[in-house]
Amino acid sequence: MSTSSGPARSSGPSRGAVGPVSTELVPRLGVADTLRVALGVLAPTVAQGAIARRPRAMALAERLDLDARAVATVQDLHRRYGDVPVRLALPGRRLALVLGPDDVHQVLQDSPEPFALANREKKGALGQFQPHGVLVSHGRVREQRRAVNETVLDTPRPVHRLAPTVVAAVREEARAVAERAASSHRLDWDTFSAGWRRMVRRVVLGDTARDDEALQRDLDALRYRANWSYFAPRDRSRRDRLRRRLAAYVERAEPGSLAGLLAETAGGDEEVDPVDQLPQWLFAFDPAGMATIRALALLAVEPDERTRVRAEMDEGDPGAPRELRRLRAAVLESVRLWPTTPMILRETTRDTEWAGARVPSGTAMLVYTPYLHRDDDDLAVAHRFAPDLWLRDGPTGPPDGARTDWPLVPFSEGPGVCPGQNLVLLTASTFLATLLEHHDHALTHPRALDPAYVPGVISPFRVRFRTRAR
Template sequence: MNHPNGGPAAAPRRGDTLPVASAGENLRLALTYLLPNYLKGVFRGRPRLAALMARADAARRGHETLRGLRRRHGRGPVMVRGSAGPTLLVLDAEDAEQVLAGPVEVYAVDTREKVSGFAAVQPEALIASHGRQRTVRRAFNDAILDAGCPVHRLADHFLRVAGEEAAALLGPRAEAGLDGAALRAGLERVGRRCFLGEAAADDTEFSRLLGELLAEANWMGARPWRAAATRRTRRRMMQRQARYLGEADPRSLAGLFPTTRKEPETAPEGQVTHWFMALAVVHSAVVQALTLLASHPRQLERARAELEAADREHGARTVAGFMDMPYLRACVQDAARLWPPVPSLMRRTTAETRWREVAVPGGVNVLVPAGFHARDGERIAFAHRFAPEKWLDGTAANDWAISPFSRGEAQCSGMELGLQLATGFLAELLRGGTPAVAGVRLSPGKPLPHTFDATRLRIGIRAVRPKEDA
């Protein structure tokens, strides 16, 4: 019999307590794990600082710190000093599953950091909500994004859009080498067309304003003197967004708003921003997967063979073709596992939780270092290599500690849609030719680095020239 929050039901013995990190351990954790993740940007990447953290190999040092804590204190949670006070640091895969599989009413997602950060961007966002607000907003997001469905109801159009925008990058420009900014601009157009409609395709000002807000959100409310300017920026962005929501392009997510149930607490216009934030996840996954395929010939050959077979059978940019590309989709998933877009999953407890035989009162923060668990070489044989096949045989898919898109009740409502867009975009780039990469060194014969630094990255796509007749 299990405890209601997912933990073992054994009663705690008198005097049982969880281990507490020492002052030195807390300092090392802050310097090697917490601070680098903050500096890289929580809501929007800070490229220069991310490059600096990569050169310092901060991710590897952070993982070493976490392994050291587990060796000294055992596999159970360790009480540490986090950015928002006492925090349970989850170092065991079983405990990670307890948190992620537990109810969000107990393991709440609206931590202080998220609430303060989203206050600048979208205070009504699902991820900063709790209780009834979260329930109705989650229902709205699930309905619009077709959460849990293999393909979105508008996937036929969305895959065409992803293909068109990726194809627009091909040719001499791609042969010379694409950088991360070019790929991001293409995916932002995908987002504007699919989320807001064709009228928003060229509205780069909307994306610029959102980027400005996300950059401010990185400060998590620590710059109150910027509040008035931030409100003005948000007002301008929301005015542009309202124009597209009013037009309700039927081939976009905005076009689904009129027929989707809403409650007084739903704030439908307040959910859109987070969908655009998720495009950063799609962008990272595409760039990382393309780079991995360019540097791993065996996986590239299998992905191309699958793509060509699906195109012959169903045609390019089709739903049926997408469904016949599970390996390419798995490449996207494993790229996100190796370098997760959100390396730490934060929760706050609202009631007593139990960790094996130790009961902990509610009101503490819980940190699940998702990046650490996905690259835990002491537990996972494929931790440091590109292994898309592990998503196909269920090894990765069934491992709750591997959670690049979170899990359980807090899993991203748009996970399936994000995978569709990423896979469709990546497929079109591979149709364009053979990828080659410069600025990043990845080798199938060596453990992959803990950090993916895209600041110097250039991906060339060389079109396959038809052979001349003899």
């Protein structure tokens, strides 16, 4: 344990209580530590693309294992400063890094007050194409939008009420991907994502959207712009065009699609702005595809788990919607090991107190999930593919040394938890099951993936398999 500088590590939670608050501020990092965080943690995260991933930056991050280095930097700060949040010494913006596991729970549970989801950077980014999306809303209108999202996405249910049409679309598109890959003996990101996106457009907008590449191009262009947050000028004409296209799908309200449910749930509600909720559903399915192809990579190098997964698949009718728990656990492991939302951002709406010190109002609170998920000081299985982590109540129980109170938050938690988590797990597990049903996929890149110690970054754009029929 390094104790080279900074205050001694405090024990226990620092608690972001609200009340009569201290005048003393939480520790501020020195210039050297601030630079380490800015260059080693924030810059690689931003460079890889917060809203749309950048293939070249991800390839570089994979080559240099940048996320593993970033995790080591934050671990070092945690050892030296303890659980209390630390402020960064950056001009122009108040930023604090949340280090303590209990503080992470607290920040996420106490959202959106006093920890607002709609912070400046997110508003700048998502304002490019969904200025009225729930994630950038606050107050009463946020509650209304959240309720509509939860109703349409069927948030609490592992198997969505539209599962019969969803599962049929997923299986058709996944089968086409497997067959294409088998005929070329190669499954790569281009083949995978073309089929994945066709599936997503059918599930979200309806079967008529299956080949609507023009809509996808507009959304992609706006997302790349959103990577620059408020530094990029708005492209209003493209945004208006995207909106018109999406509105047409809501008007068509195809039965069995999320757009159909949305029309039924909030069709004419101007305040909720149902059409503005759709881009998030479409674009958030992209990281879900990345998590799915990386889960396939993990299963490719772990034959025992593959056998268990196939045994679970054989227990029921492959075409019938159901909860494939082991495959869902593989996807959850994929987003634990390689989180697709690496930085969860909140903004304090008033002063908060932490172990007798203060974080001022208007501070962006940074929760860096790769550090939490890979902190081998506290999590024995940090770098191992350990699906049992997510099957605690299952026959095998939690793996040795797993802490049940540790924040594993790939989908966040609390009132701002991802309302699409169950739908993601349903679609991803069904897609994987269909790929595995009649085909074998041997991993050819990354060539030496070791499930006992996986690297900090795997670019989904570079994952490749040699596929053949079984």
